[in-house]
Amino acid sequence: MDSILEIRGLTKVYPGGLTALQGVDLDIRKGEIFALLGPNGAGKTTLIGAVCGLVRPTSGTIRAFGEDMRTHWRSLRARIGLVPQELATDMFEKVIHSVNYSRGLFGLAPDPAKIEEILRALSLWDKRDEQIRALSGGMKRRLLIAKALAHEPELLFLDEPTAGVDVELRRGMWQQIAKLRELGTTVILTTHYIEEAEEMADRVGIIQAGRIRMVEQKAVMMKQLGRTEARITLARPLAQLPGTLNGFSVSLTDGGSELSYRGGDGAGGGKAEVADLTKALIAAGIDYTSLDIRESSLEEIFVDLLDGAEQ
Amino acid sequence: MIVFNVRSTWTIYKREVMRALRTAMQSILGPVLTTMLYFVVFGAAIGGRLDSGMAGVNYGAFIVPGLLLLTLLTESTSNGSFGIYMPRFTGAIYEPLSAPVGVGETLVGFVGAAATKSLILAAIILVTATFFVDYTIIHPLYALGFILLVSASFSLFGFILGIWADSFEKLGVVPVLILVPLTFLGGTFYSIDMLPEPWRTIAMVNPVVYLVNGLRWCFYGSSDVSIGVSLAMTLVFLAICVGFIAWIFKTGWRLRT
């Protein structure tokens, strides 16, 4: 396994005394899309800032591309890109100038073809001569992405890249990010849209109160914590569960008119069990009128996990 | 390992100069117009009544170096401070902070651009001044060197101010409350020799006195203070600013959290 980023014991205490990160250990693999999830104030932006040179770590080490950030910051930063959470840029500058500036700032020679390619990919080429303030919020966010891509980074941080971007464009951006991965770029993103992590990420990390609570393959996390929920509306209410259903994790709800199932592993195991359950119902002569089945989302997993942590 | 990234520096510099040109109305025309008004009022109108001139020079000509310096000090300071304060204020500072650029590139880029703007201003003022008063520059090379030195020093001073300030108010307070009074009291419109004691001695602790007189010497070959002392004082000021900057960046003061 090739680590592109190794964070060890990273702690950040802000001048006011607030501890934003507490001994964070994290390994990012080359070529993956890693989603960092966590509630507001969990420390996501601080973590990104520490890697990108915006935040001074209080202690801990950060190694990127196998080298220590502290000593090799110059060569390493040239290979890292950052899309900040806040829309922060000179609003009176023209789009094209702003993106050219970003490339030059990272020490690269101008490359109009490359810049055109990036702007086109983000549907900003037509807006290239506009002042940034004349762009819509979603366009501004895409511009920040264009700026971050201008120096062709190998490791890209996206701090809530799709905040304020409409649903259709968001899908477009997901495709862009997926394309980046195909080209070999490693992507670390934070998001509040669990759907986004679910859709794109290879691995998911959950951070809360400055600590990494869990890092897992998305599929494994779904399997470990995922749940299948099924509600079966019975034709005739039951007073108690028949013994034939003892092997299933079911309960009677809604005054006995509904059978609720909760179980499985988030990776299809639950669905198979629900299928068995229905067969058992038929075998026992219990009739039902409707069947509702759903997989819990990462969001629910996430809320469950954090609730568990608070108790 | 590269120690100084020329392309990054050039990129910062170019963008900052372009930003100044974009706002040419406010950043160039404004100060030029103000200076012209001084020439009209003090040089032509009042100066015309002072038959004896000042320090052996026609009064209109006498105030040229002082006015030039007044503009250089205030404009360099405000250019230098706004240049770095604005990205801090908008958050755009994230970009240079995350880029492979260090203190050197940031300083040369931002301060160089601020100083360049001051030099453009100085040139315009000197040219337009010829329409209002007759003046000469006896030591043009020294004058150029001195103007360069002052522009760079005060752009750097402004840069420090822009890093220190955490509000627009603080950004404006130093130029208005410190720089302008020191400049007016520093012999911009008169010779320090005209002051009675103890005011003359007190005036000598005002650093601007040395700057004004240094520039005046470049123009007319004579001044209240010798050119050597003037140059030394300017260099000391520059050295203090450089030292301060080195300390700021070493501690990451107010740029990185």
Ligand SMILES: Nc1ncnc2c1ncn2[C@@H]1O[C@H](COP(=O)(O)OP(=O)(O)OP(=O)(O)O)[C@@H](O)[C@H]1O
């Ligand atoms: N410059 C700062 N000075 C002091 N405290 C800060 C600073 N920046 C962030 N914090 C604090 O550090 C904690 C973590 O903030 P951070 O911005 O990293 O959270 P986040 O996970 O990115 O949240 P969000 O999802 O809202 O973006 C918060 O409690 C925040 O108030």
Ligand SMILES: [Mg+2]
């Ligand atoms: Mg954040």
